[in-house]
Amino acid sequence: MSGPARQLLRWTRPHAGRIAVAAILGAATVASSIGLMATSAYLLSAAALHPSIAELSLAIVGVRFFGLSRGVFRYLERIANHTLNLRLLGELRVWFYRTIEPLAPARLFELRGGDLLARAVGDIDSLQEFYARVLAPPAVALAVAAGTAIFLGARDTLLALTFLVFFAAAAVLLPAMIRRAGRAPARALSGARAALSAQVIETLQGLPDLVSFGAQGLFLEQLHGENLALAAAHRRWAWLQAAPAAASLALGHLAAAATLAWGVHLTAAGRLDGVELGALALGVLAAFEAAAALPAAAQVSEAVLAAAGRVFALSDLKPAVRESAAPVDLPDRPGILDLEVRGLRFTYPGQPSPALDGVDLRLAPGARVAIVGPSGAGKSTLAALLLRLWEIDEGAIFFNGVELRSLRSDAARSLMAALVQQPTLFNTSLRENLLLANPQASESDMRRVLHHMQLGAFLDTLPSGLDTRVGEGGLALSAGERQRVALARTLLQPAPILLLDEPTAHLDTITERGVLAGLTAAAPPRSLLLITHRLVGLEAMDEILLLARGRVVERGAHAHLSRAGGLYQRMLELQNRAWDVLGETETRGRSAPGTQT
Structure with missing residues (x-):
């Protein structure tokens, strides 16, 4: 048994009773169909002999009973199956969210957004077929085959054996062939559906950029290609669905014909009442309703297992952050939080050089510290480590003297009100x-x-x-x-700490200064850790750390760093020079002849 099948079966164990009830109701539905066909045929055959109405009363009651009970059992079976499916799908969706939550964002970068959405919606929806159309039909078919064989064997052993041969061909041989033939198309269908979903989402999300670059034609062509691939996969799947249905129907009619032929021989030999011939033949034909569901179950099982493999593959991804086996709580110091970073080192997977290399930082309660530096210096990486989104390679982070890795991740994150770069x-x-x-x-x-x-x-x-x-x-x-x-x-x-990563992105200079002034006014008594590459409003910071290539190359107050002759002063001069050029250009534009103000 494959891994996805074992995992799906584990989900069913708490619901074994409901599954058994659904299977019993399914068997009762088919049994009612057999009873309806058999008693109807018997009633017609017996009535042709013109007996008294009293002799037909039992058959008449039987037709009414089986006709009504078939509808009642089918309704109850559908209710049981739908209730079971909704419960299981709800549990699976909760499990899915709880599985991907620890993976964000570090491990989810490996997946396309559309692919993840296809797993969360399409693949999980496909799993509902497993319980109603994969697990239940074999149990129903087994019960129907046993009951029908016993009924036929009571009249003649060869009748029962003939039925079992044809039923086994429809219920065992045909599904095995279909399942073997359906493996590749099932994987292709699931993959094509996910690829199209991913392409659609990426195209819609990037539509403004595509239009501005005139590249929408290229993406629409790719989208059309994905759609054609999905349509081709659906066509192959449809052919696989049609063939077993026709084959099962043919086997059912052949079994009925064989039963009728041997029944005629038994009647001629005086071993069978001729009135029962039609009842036996139509009863056998009705019994194949149970076998007809099995080729479809085999086919659906491949699609379901392919979807389950994609869903459960997420559980094989290990979170980037390892939770402490014995998490501790912070000492109770309401509103007071001391943050200290010692010797922090971190390298992204697959990268040759570290993003942070020996960073030290202290944020006292109520203090304001800015982390500045050029793009790629490691500023946002520091924020991600403080938020416990990646695992620290070396060094440590302490909150009130308690090491970050000894806290629960959600508890650690609750200590900081964080603004990420792309909120x-x-x-x-x-x-x-x-x-x-x-x-x-x-x-x-x-x-x-x-x-x-x-x-x-x-x-x-x-x-x-x-x-x-x-x-x-x-x-x-x-x-x-x-x-x-x-x-x-x-x-x-x-939260006692404000962690703001590029908070003034997309803002003009005047608005930026107003926002920074608002932050300065709104932050107390909380601590403020400001991450930015724009050297604006830093006069209000208690300390500034300048990062370059993952290391702290300068630190101090703005008044000191702006005159120290180092990288901070050069960055500040370049920024001011650029603003002077922009201001001069704006002034010239306003004073040019014909310019409206």
């Missing part, structure tokens, strides 16, 4: 986006942080105020407005 706004109202950080925040709290982020006037212009929807990814807002809303949300989070 996400959800397709809901401004209010609900803000409340993600602090569900207990009042409307006045939300308005206060928005005011600190220079969004007070903007809020007054919104048609529904805080209840205005921001669009998917916050696209109803400008880039600068999205950044400031994300900053306001971070300020609402009740």
